[in-house]
Amino acid sequence: MSNIANTASSQPKMKKHMGLKASRTVGNTLIYILLITISIIWLIPFVFIVLQSFRVESTHQVGYVVPQVWGFKNYADLFSSNFVKWYVNTFVTALFTCILQTLIVLCMSYTLSRFRFKMRKPLMKIMLILGLFPGMLSMIILYRVLKDLGLTQANAVPGLILVYVASSGMGYYVSKGFFDTIPKSLDEAARIDGATRAQVLYKIILPLSKPIVIYTLLTAFMGPWGDYVFAAYVSNNTSAGMNVAVGLYNWLSQDQINKKYTMFCAGGVLVAVPVTVLFMCLQRYYVEGVTGGAVKG
């Protein structure tokens, strides 16, 4: 093949190159059109939701998107509704969950990545099997246990934190994958220099683990904002114990949707904006985590 290319005159080669370039331009134009279409499709619902949150003339679902009368009434209404309570609930849950869950996940993944002990493989196998059980079922008993502890309904927040954090050790895969890539020779060198295993963790590994720590914090923080089913179960129709997902979901029920639809949109915007801004700032770490995690399974 390379021989033929060498012996061929420069003229046809040039032509072929031009043709390639032309087809590449056509191809690229098609790809641009495609990507732009995709971007629009992906953004449309979010643009719509923002637009509708400013609609003042009616509160129910309508067939048009751009409001006829613009205003902040929906947002103002939110502040006089239970939404504030739900928002605080969710924020507190997310804050505590993200700190405690990160601690637990890092403990678990670091240990499974770095130490070799008798129970290591069995432990990982057990967790793999546990992951195959539908978690939905555990809700019934967890609800009863939380109820006995007095952590349901209006006191749902500590209950939710407890449950989110307690079982979070199962999600160690991504960060274990990360720790696996830090060379063990680093630990060994530090151990030879007399560092304890805990010192190895604090002084050597943690400073190198900023990406995975941020990734874990970020995902743990975002989790509670979207959890509907367990939060609904634990708050059990008590408004004071709901999180934003449960509260806003109820606003779309048959008997409320006509009064609350635009407020739902406004609430959605207020929930999505801070989370999205935070996410975009830390996007780099998220991307690293997701990519790394998928490869190592």
Next chain:
Amino acid sequence: MTNQERGTQAPKRKLPLIAHILLAQVAVVLCCLLTWYLCENVVQKEYSDATYRTEVEMIDNNYNAMGYLKDADGKIAALQYAPVSDAITKAPLYQAVVDEMDLLNQHNLTVGRLIDRVKWGYDEADTTGRTITIDVSFSDPAVAEEIGNKLAEKLNSILTDKSKFPGPPINQPNRIEHYGLIQNPVRTGPNTLVWVIIAGIIAEGVFLTMAFQTGWKNKLTCIIMGFANLSRGQVLRGLLFFLFEVVAIGYMVGWGVGWLQKLPTLGTVKTEHYALVAGGQEIVSYGDDSFKILLYGVLTIFFILAVIYTYYQNVKQGRLAQKIEEAGKRLKSGREDLRSLVDDQFHKTLLALPVAGITVFTIMPIIFMVLIAFTNYSGTFDGKENLFHWVGLDNFNQLLTWTSNGSGNKTFMATFGEILAWTLMWAFFATFTNYFLGMFVAMAINKKGIKGKKLFRTILVMTIAIPQFISLLYVSKMFDKNGIVNSFLMNMGWIERALPFWEDATWARFTVIIINIWIGIPYLMLITTGILMNIPADLYESARIDGANPWQQYTRITLPYMLFVTGPYLLTSFTGNMNNFNVIYLLTGGGPTKLGAYSAGGVSAGNTDLLITWLFKITIGGDHLYYQASVIGILVFLVVALITLLVYSRLPSNKNEEDFQ
């Protein structure tokens, strides 16, 4: 114990091992005898109650009329249409009890406790005369007789007092008959034989372990946990073992034994409600709670396993200390023990909390829910008002025969099969459409010469950040009958009537898959971008030189590489999609309703229901058929485990995890 160890320790025994074992047996027999003696003579004997019976026969068959019970002020006590059992028996009885406050004080009883002691019954089939049986039970026959007599008297005066209890003309006076003591107390206390056997088993374990130990310190540690460590100066370890022993004995005596005793029956004492009288408070006498019994019973079994393990560790540590002492080395001090927790034993410190959390909040509930499948726990048999109990394999035997109690006419299994088929179909499409389209988008963005890569990527990534419940709920409303999509299409004149996105089974299934693509592509784009970049560029270079067109490059290089690397991800994503509750529940809620499908407790399965959403519906639906949900859960686990097992072992990328290190 290895031969070598035995060899080194044998000379120190004054008696041969067999003598130690025989001595242990003597100790066991002594323990059993002691237990027998305690049970028979020292432990307070418990007796079943003496029962004093009175029968009241009321000659009136018009029992609606019986409801004219008036209180002291002459107001009708609003019991007119109450069930006859409440109207006739409970209300007057309650009144009688309240009137006898002196009686209560005399015997240190509260109203609730007294009512708990008084049982009444009446014969459903008896429509002519109303015969009410009142049984008063106390362990002291004299008290039973006294209270029984007074209540009967009181009841008699209420029922025959025309001013209090007018009713329609009664032809004959009501008759009251005293049966007196109908049942003498029977010894029920602790069953001596059972306790002797339990004591024997524990003693056998302890003394046999003791027989194999050498040295008095190690022998004593078999009874007083931690003694071997304590006596050698390892205070911290010793104290921890000892404390554990105290806690273990305390828990077992205080609670554990009680829960274990009730575990086989899941409770026998029903909760009783006593009728309202004239605006008075309802009195409830709480009985057993099957749910708690099952929960704490399982916890106690876990606890016993932990005790056995700790006991084993205790003996092991004792031997270890002994060995080190014999070798003339220094034992670890408490400070060194603590230090090793951040050093050699650091993994134990790190794992303690996560593993404890998983045990209590993941493993326990799973074991519990598996056990539920062998009971009849449901909304009706909720464990409080109606105790639930073990049903063995009944739920599994009935899988094929369960039919609807609602409008549906299909059997459980037929509907289960349909939902399973859709679940698998959904998981397949949801996984692979996302996978290939996501990869395609990633490749498009990565293509040479495309500008604004970062912008396109950012737009897609941004959609990940928005909590799913917002995007899914909003999109679900967009495709509503009156939603924006339908309005837009109608305004443009492209359709006449609204498209049935959520109302028609096929449309709904199609729509959820499409919307799931919208949800999933950004993730897949992110994941595949990284991997695509890792494919060595010279592979493509040589392929191009060999004249491979882009399609061939894709199928021969890109795809095999991607499948190799992302094999495990595809598997977890497939099983994850099978249990993808959020997308289905928030988009369709499982609807539209499946016609003629099996329905449990008024909740019928929908066409887009996955097994997991169906299970959820059954759980929260009217009848709360927890046992059916549990059976479905177990079946889901089996299906998912089977798929995982079959696929996982065949994955080419099932590589050695040590490769990277």
